[in-house]
Amino acid sequence: MSRSIWLTLACAAAVAGCTTIGNTLDTLNPFAKSAPKIKPAELGNIQPRAELRSLWQANVGAAGDAVFAPAAVGSSVYAAARDGTLARFDGGRQVWRINAGQILSGGVGANDRLVVVGTPKGEVLAFNGADGSPAWQARASSEILAAPAVSGDLVAVRSGDARIFGFAADGKRRWVYQRSTPALALRSNAGVALTDKALYAGFPGGKLVAIALNNGAALWEATVSLPRGATELERIADIASDPVVDGQTVCAVAYQGRVACFDAGNGSQRWAREVSSTAGLDIGSRSVYVTDDKGAVHAFERDNGASLWKQDKLFMRSVSRPLAMGRRVAVADYQGVVHLLAEEDGAFVARYNTDGTAIAAAPRRLEPGDSFVVQTKNGALQALTVR
Secondary structure (H helix, E strand, O other), X not given: OOOOOEEEEOOOOOOOOOEEEEEEOOOOOOOOOOOOXXXXXXXXXXXXXXXXXXXXXXXXOOOOOOEEXXXXXXXXXXXXXXXXXXXXXXXXXXXXXXXXXXXXXEEEEEOOOXXXXXXXXXXXXXXXXXXXXXXXXXXXXXXXXXXXXXXXXXXXXXXXXXXXXXXXXXXXXXXXEOOOOOOEEEEOOOOOEEOOOOEEEEEOOOEEEEEXXXXXXXXXXXXOXXXXXXXXXXXXXXXXXXXXXXXXXXXXEOOOOEEEEEEOOOOOEEEEEEOOOOOEEEEOOOEXXXXXXXXXXXXXXXXXXXXXXXEOOOOOOOOOOOEEEOOEEEEEOOOOEEEEEXXXXXXXXEXXXXXXXXXXXXXXXXXXXXXXXXXXXXXXXXXXXXO
């Protein structure tokens, strides 16, 4: 499995969520639920110029049809599984493991106090980070596919009908942000980017919105991509991955659309380039990295969007969102292989094989900054460091 994306009817006012109309986007989207039907590229030999070394490994349980991203807070990693398992690991040592008592579909979000997950029924479950004891339970309007975002005294949860709920640290609902959506949209595990100044979220139709933390009001709205084409399928231009914020720059990428970067304060566009992606992007010190729908990884100049390089030797391998790691860029694929690319030219510099099952969620950065953790479909957690 690579990523949870299906065609759905967007819900204009329904509380129960959207209605699925058909199978996965096998013909339109290479990130299908199973291995790609078009033959993926075979991995050739590389000349290592770096090393991916294992720091520790653990197992939390299988993801099933969901996509679970681990949450890293300092040296602690929180991870969840479809069957309700939720666990904390410090340096690979299991601190606690509980069962949430429900099937889970979205997670994990965490800070130094709370760990938050979501369910297919729209339940938001929060636990104390110290010992895993229940903290509170709340409800969104439909299934929760994305990892909640937790920062300060705000917990932001995105439901499957594209509504965003803001909860206080004690679970009381502060606000709900909602907007009209196209008749046809992608069902995805796209989440939000939460900073101390605003929340940023992408929506069907290619819109990026900055939302106020105190009341959920829109601060500004920008266009990442405009729908175009003769049919409803061709006009899908949804932002199906998390926006990324770094300093005063916020970037997002749309399926069948563009990647675009904006001023995080006022939404003014800095640049945009044509590329289609559901996997997502990351921002490095000099470049913006995007994984496109065919598995190629692109690097664009951060300041003006000029194309720097393209690594296309991972064709149709359901490649994850990139993770900028200083002079390196990490991605993972449907066979659980982690690839390390050079910042300057995209050449392969290292590889690491995990358990052989797909890594659908984005790699998560660990402390220190040259380390990260990935979670496989079968529930393996692998912490790696770059040498």
